[in-house]
Amino acid sequence: MHMHANPGDALIVLDIGKTNVKLALVDADGRLVAEQRRPNAILHDGPYPHHDTEGIWTWMLATCRAFAGRARISAIVPVTHGATAALVDDDGLVLPVLDYEAALPGLDYAALRPAYAQTCSPLLPAGLNLGRQLAWLQQEHPDAFARARHILMYPQYWAWRLCGVAAGEATSLGCHTDLWDPVRQDYSPLVARMGWEDRLPPLAPPWATLGVLRPDVAQATGLPADCEVLCGIHDSNASLMRYLxxxxxxxxxxxxxxxxxxxxxxxxxxxxxxxxxxxxxxxxxxxxxxxxxxxxxxxxxxxxxxxxxxxxxxxxxxxxxxxxxxxxxxxxxxxxxxxxxxxxxxxxxxxxxxxxxxxxxxxxxxxxxxxxxxxxxxxxxxxxxxxxxxxxxxxxxxxxxxxxxxxxxxxxxxxxxxxxxxxxxxxxxxxxxxxxxxxxxxxxxxxxxxxxxxxxxxxxxxxxxxxx
CATH class of the missing domain: 3.30.420.40 (ATPase, nucleotide binding domain)
Incomplete structure (x- = not known):
């Protein structure tokens, strides 16, 4: 890793891909100052294959601490793969974050999902339609599901852990989930049919500042107390940003x-x-x-x-x-x-x-x-x-x-x-x-x-x- 002389304003991009997790420190000119990565392993120690959210969190806090002395870091932006959601109450996850490649047996999802004409979301295998994952979790783990206060898309789960503010965002909701109507830019009928409306938090644009770091996170990372947390975005839509x-x-x-x-x-x-x-x-x-x-x-x-x-x-x-x-x-x-x-x-x-x-x-x-x-x-x-x-x-x-x-x-x-x-x-x-x-x-x-x-x-x- 290298750094520039007299580092000024910079931000951290938390980039969670399906294979690797990356933290990138980028300066105001768009130059990469530093980068660290770790494998994104799937764990098999719970009720179903799931993401290692605690491993990522611990690693992220330590890496942010290493980055903190290199620049004046004013914001963190989460960017993640699609087809993934977190169910949380005020204390954290009520169920592990399901891996979209896991098999989801015993659910008649075809009877639940809206028509293609309403969602432009094709029927996909395993959990690649996020609606299927949520319906399966609700059927297989009804008590834990009922405890969830928020259904968070994956980038917004990390934003919520960093700043405590829950939000929804359309690029992740609109990525072959069956949850979104792309023409109306609003929820599909599946959301009301399954009774999920109250758990989906208010929508925000991906660049919206949701809040600043929670005090314990600022302390653990050494980042400024006023470091802002942006809502975040689905990764392939992040790649399209420069062309918009x-x-x-x-x-x-x-x-x-x-x-x-x-x-x-x-x-x-x-x-x-x-x-x-x-x-x-x-x-x-x-x-x-x-x-x-x-x-x-x-x-x-x-x-x-x-x-x-x-x-x-x-x-x-x-x-x-x-x-x-x-x-x-x-x-x-x-x-x-x-x-x-x-x-x-x-x-x-x-x-x-x-x-x-x-x-x-x-x-x-x-x-x-x-x-x-x-x-x-x-x-x-x-x-x-x-x-x-x-x-x-x-x-x-x-x-x-x-x-x-x-x-x-x-x-x-x-x-x-x-x-x-x-x-x-x-x-x-x-x-x-x-x-x-x-x-x-x-x-x-x-x-x-x-x-x-x-x-x-x-x-x-x-x-x-x-x-x-």
Missing amino acids: GGDSATTPRTVLSTGTWLIAAAFGADLAGLREDADMLANTSAHGQPVACMRFMGGREFGALAGDQPATCSFEQLEQMVSRDTMAIPCFADGGGPFAGKAGRIDGPAPVDAGERFALATLYCVLMTDYCLDALGARGPITVEGSFTANPWFGPLLASLRPQQAVSYSDDASGTTCGGWLLRYRAATPPGQHHPTPPCTIGGLSAYRTTWRSTLNLHVPTAQLACN
Whole structure:
């Protein structure tokens, strides 16, 4: 860790991802002063698999103490993964915080959940629909559930522990929970049906200051007594903060967040085109506006096609795949996406080496992304962020297929940290740049796409079973 001379105002971003927990000390210019991380382990010592909230809390207090001498820390911002909630009374948790990957047997949730048209929230496995988790906890642990004074989304649970003020916030409520109506920007019918209204605290924007540190927390961390606690935000919405501009998510533009999942967020797209059977959904932006999204397991499928030791391909190897009509037909992962449940296969002459496998995997991810963008009606410039920015061909090939949308790569290594910082410094220009990727022209690429789509009987979906 390094630090700048004469440190001025700074803030701490508490970033709880599904795999790791991170504390980042960021100065007023958006520069990272210090960072510490620990694994986010799931515990199996209770009634069900749950998060190690006490381990995170103890570690966070100690790390904040280490950060306290490095800058004048004026705020803490919680940013966490979605599909997670905490049930608390005035003393703390009444039940452990359930892991969304846990199986939830013995509940007929389909009979409870609202229609897709009301929530734009597709039916998902395990506890990925937060409404299912809450209904299951209420059914399996009725006495403890009845003691809960607040149902807190996960970022707001940490804010509440830090300052004692309970709040709700729309980015976490609107993340495939079944609890939220993204068009009305209000609770879905599930909340009243289950009798949860009184437990859901008043809504606040993610940048709202809920209060200052509780005196015991200030003492334990050495942070200033007037250090403010912000309401906080869902992590993928934190990553979208830098693209929102002003106060609007209506200016057409498209962000591709890439990693294990490739998530396409289409600002300005019409929700009427969303379809539950294609794993399309609406998220809610930090500005309280619905954002049409579609996703597939891009990183996992790329790995399945490229192999364990991928070697970047040459332009000639991409040309070979296209000219031979060697194509990967979805899908190559078992979790979600528009073709979930279909068994993937390779048509045409099989790739013979690591380079050709990389070429085929790249073409597959480009065609899948292009399909999702058409299905969404995505418009405006496309920014790629995350792991796919390391692929020199992904952006240029996508630009070639979508000449009406300029494609660029972001060099921001941590969109979640930057988004947390922007909640505090909303008028600031975030650090980092975008690098345009000029189109890469391969003869026959457009015909290759046509063949790929017709092989899957792929026309861009019509708005049957549409959301709203």
